[in-house]
Amino acid sequence: MTDVKDIRRFTLEELAAEFEKLGEPKFRGKQVYEWLWNKSARSFDEMSSLSKNLRSKLAETFALTPVSEHIVQKSKDGTVKLGMRLADDRLIEGVMIPDEDRNTACVSSQVGCSLACTFCATGFLKRERNLEVGEIYDQVVLLNKHALEHSGKPLTNIVYMGMGEPLLNYTNVMNSIRIINSPDGLNMAQKRITVSTSGIAKAIIRLADEGMKFNLALSLHAATNEKRDKIMDINHSNKLEDVMASLNYFYEKTGNKVTFEYILFDKFNDSLEDAEHLISLYHQVPAFINIIEYNSVEGVSDLKKAKSDKRDEFVNYLRNRNVNVKVRRSRGKDIDAACGQLANKN
Numbered sequence: 611m612t613d614v615k616d617i618r619r620f621t622l623e624e625l626a627a628e629f630e631k632l633g634e635p636k637f638r639g640k641q642v643y644e645w646l647w648n649k650s651a652r653s654f655d656e657m658s659s660l661s662k663n664l665r666s667k668l669a670e671t672f673a674l675t676p677v678s679e680h681i682v683q684k685s686k687d688g689t690v691k692l693g694m695r696l697a698d699d700r701l702i703e704g705v706m707i708p709d710e711d712r713n714t715a716c717v718s719s720q721v722g723c724s725l726a727c728t729f730c731a732t733g734f735l736k737r738e739r740n741l742e743v744g745e746i747y748d749q750v751v752l753l754n755k756h757a758l759e760h761s762g763k764p765l766t767n768i769v770y771m772g773m774g775e776p777l778l779n780y781t782n783v784m785n786s787i788r789i790i791n792s793p794d795g796l797n798m799a800q801k802r803i804t805v806s807t808s809g810i811a812k813a814i815i816r817l818a819d820e821g822m823k824f825n826l827a828l829s830l831h832a833a834t835n836e837k838r839d840k841i842m843d844i845n846h847s848n849k850l851e852d853v854m855a856s857l858n859y860f861y862e863k864t865g866n867k868v869t870f871e872y873i874l875f876d877k878f879n880d881s882l883e884d885a886e887h888l889i890s891l892y893h894q895v896p897a898f899i900n901i902i903e904y905n906s907v908e909g910v911s912d913l914k915k916a917k918s919d920k921r922d923e924f925v926n927y928l929r930n931r932n933v934n935v936k937v938r939r940s941r942g943k944d945i946d947a948a949c950g951q952l953a954n955k956n
């Protein structure tokens with residue numbers, strides 16, 4: 611995109627102003643806004659309530675860059691992984707996870723990721739660029755189609771747990787949540803949206819002040835700085851003390867408990883001493899804990915998933931200490947759609 615502006619970067623007010631500049635009445639801005647979001651039009655040509663003339667004027671003035679389905683893979687557990695193509699031909703992935711009473715979309719926020727956590731397949735792709743608001747939105751729209759196809763029901767939840775670090779694409783991620791939440795968009799409650807972060811303290815403080823109501827998950831995975839430094843580079847510049855302080859601020863401002871995501875790795879963070887460290891963090895911030903099974907990623911790391919008896923011992927230890935803990939089973943492993951396995955293999 612050179613000097614043509616991505617039309618989905620504008621708020622409704624900004625778009626109305628753009629239309630005035632073009633010598634068009636303001637209400638056309640509202641009309642086009644509806645086509646862009648509510649009706650998720652994929653081209654100006656589709657906007658049949660506009661004159662042909664206006665449609666071609668818009669096409670000359672603005673870029674509209676829809677995401678298209680590239681490859682669809684279906685797991686035997688019903689999980690659908692979508693490989694998607696961006697208008698500049700880059701590829702991203704998203705996942706639709708059906709469950710008894712919910713359909714969850716897992717969306718990407720960046721092409722690749724700059725953070726290179728040692729256990730994550732996405733971290734081994736370099737970060738190419740941030741996704742635009744419209745590109746995040748399109749993933750939800752496409753995954754929603756698969757939810758409807760699979761169960762006759764639309765998406766109930768969205769997690770920003772695909773490729774990329776959402777808080778390093780801060781503005782676009784916030785704006786994507788706003789439009790997903792808006793009646794002009796998908797009208798989905800913020801309570802049903804979860805953003806997962808590797809823990810960027812400054813950005814967490816900033817988002818606490820946004821007055822938004824979505825959920826926040828922290829990819830913790832190790833409960834001391836010493837261990838976390840070894841697997842997550844981001845911990846060198848964002849120490850656990852600072853991250854915990856930012857989460858407390860987030861809780862103060864939003865009243866939302868945070869979820870700690872903790873992958874259990876064999877002989878790395880699965881001892882009862884590790885459990886004690888985790889409990890100590892749990893007492894510092896109002897939180898839930900999700901224990902996650904590690905999905906091995908070929909060629910990426912020496913880390914292995916914890917043995918199941920170790921996992922049970924770890925989880926029981928937490929439960930006996932009244933920790934609110936859930937064990938999250940992994941979905942879509944047979945098609946590399948599980949957490950941390952998104953790497954554009956195809």
Ligand code: SAH
Nearest residue numbers: 730771774775806807808829904905949950
């Ligand atoms: N960058 C953000 C969001 C994307 S990762 C973050 O790191 O939070 C989504 C979740 O998958 C994170 O909790 C991440 O730590 C986890 N994850 C990464 N690789 C994984 C793997 N191989 N197995 C299980 N979970 C993994």
Ligand code: SF4
Nearest residue numbers: 723726727730733808
């Ligand atoms: Fe990036 Fe999250 Fe993967 Fe770390 S776990 S490399 S932050 S996507």
